[in-house]
Amino acid sequence: MTELELDEPRAGEVLVRYVASGLCHSDLHVIDGSMFHPAPVVLGHEGAGIVEAVGPGVTTVSVGDHVLTSYQPACGRCWYCSQGRSNLCVLRDANRTVMADGTTRMRDKKTGEDILHFFQLSTHSERAVVPELGLVPIRKDAPLDLACLVSCGVATGFGAVINRAKVHTGSTVVVIGCGGVGLNAIQAAVLAGAARIVAVDRLPHKLEHAREFGATHTVDGTDTEKALADIRQICGHDGADYAIEAVGAPATIMMAFNCLHRGGTAVINGIAADGTTITFDPRLLLTERVLTGTSFGSIRSRIDLPMIVDLFMDGKFKLRELVSRQVGLAEINDAYDRLAKGEARREVLVYS
Ligand SMILES: [Zn+2]
Ligand SMILES: [Zn+2]
Known part of the structure; x- marks a missing residue:
């Protein structure tokens, strides 16, 4: 584990305290080299957390909101979004190893080296700065250590x-x-x-x-x-x-x-x-x-993610049964080994 420094959110950005993050094969593909991604990077894209601060101009989430991450941000205005196909939004072409202004918000506390973001989410950390458009507010009575799964594997x-x-x-x-x-x-x-x-x-x-x-x-x-x-x-x-x-x-x-x-x-x-x-x-x-x-399961994130959470809360969709184990950050490498071997259903990182 490495301690990082995190900047304040800038315009259109949000500081999220993550409560939980699923471990997904897409992260594993980066770890095992089958999918190239520049490093050093904080991985993780299946997260749930609570908004701690918002940058200038943020209007769709507020401090205290419970949110899921959406690894395909949706601008709501482009040609694809206008057709209701927000999973194909033009923002998917952006470089999401950095924020929209081309810089990172994380750096190594000891060396000062810039650390890259993963899909601008980096949910394998206790806190992250995330674009507003990559967050979806959900109901506050849903357990975040289960709801996080909806953000990728379930939605897909x-x-x-x-x-x-x-x-x-x-x-x-x-x-x-x-x-x-x-x-x-x-x-x-x-x-x-x-x-x-x-x-x-x-x-x-x-x-x-x-x-x-x-x-x-x-x-x-x-x-x-x-x-x-x-x-x-x-x-x-x-x-x-x-x-x-x-x-x-x-x-x-x-x-x-x-x-x-x-x-x-x-x-x-x-x-x-x-x-x-x-x-x-x-x-x-x-x-x-x-x-x-x-x-991303052709989903419209702001409609479908809260809808799936509702199905779970109404007892019509299983989330608890998807989780084979909850782990802390210190156990993350063992958890990915189990995922690689096909031993795990879904393991969930839970931050204390
Ligand atoms: Zn995933
Ligand atoms: Zn769009």
């Missing part, structure tokens, strides 16, 4: 099913990869009224979790051809209506596409490593199979 899995695939009642849904994102795709498919929800994973304990979250069938994904045959048999009609992929590997992306019947839709959620390519038979597209992806 939920949104892939509800917003992007638009799963319909009575349909068949295959979910490939049953970790922190896949389990949320499964419980969203339950909410959408899917008739059959087929969970695919190589790890038996992950398939058990999938059943707890509402999967009606489980398939061992170790042997691709056998898995495809099993999926077709369970779904009928030559395959599934929808497939949600939450791994990001070429084999699982192709499994998602190949398990569909004609006209089915595959939504890719997993983040492939830098340099990954896939090849496939383009004639499959002529049979109206759809291969698409989603960014």
Whole structure:
């Protein structure tokens, strides 16, 4: 652990005291080098906290507000935001290793070296300065150590099913990869009224979790051809209506596409490593199979994040069961090791 100095929030910025932060595969991808990010950086992008101070011109959050982070800030005014597609806001093109004015708010207390931000959020710290547009206020009675999960893994899995695939009642849904994102795709498919929800994973304990979250069938994904045959048999009609992929590997992306019947839709959620390519038979597209992806579950953060928190508070969406362990900052490296080994569902850093 390193002690950092944190500047006051400038115009359009907010000082947040984080209460909790989920540990996500996107952070792990930076740690293991499969996704390049300049260093030194404070990672973390799945956070929940309380506003401690606001900079000049901030109007949408106030001191004392409970907030979730949104790793895709939404300006509310650009062409994408105006269409209700705030997850594609032009701000995603900005350099989010620094604040909007091009400088950082964190520096090493001993050496004075500037420390970079991660998605301008850096939730693996007790406090951070964050752009106002990267925060979403939520109700104050929601436990922040659970609500933090909504900020990335939950929103991504939920949104892939509800917003992007638009799963319909009575349909068949295959979910490939049953970790922190896949389990949320499964419980969203339950909410959408899917008739059959087929969970695919190589790890038996992950398939058990999938059943707890509402999967009606489980398939061992170790042997691709056998898995495809099993999926077709369970779904009928030559395959599934929808497939949600939450791994990001070429084999699982192709499994998602190949398990569909004609006209089915595959939504890719997993983040492939830098340099990954896939090849496939383009004639499959002529049979109206759809291969698409989603960014941040195609959510409109200021509408969908509080809505998912409401679903949880009403007992209609599981968050507590997603958490395999709560850890303190001192245990963060062990926690990422467990995530890398596939041992963890979701581990949550809780700040005292
Ligand atoms: Zn994430
Ligand atoms: Zn925008």
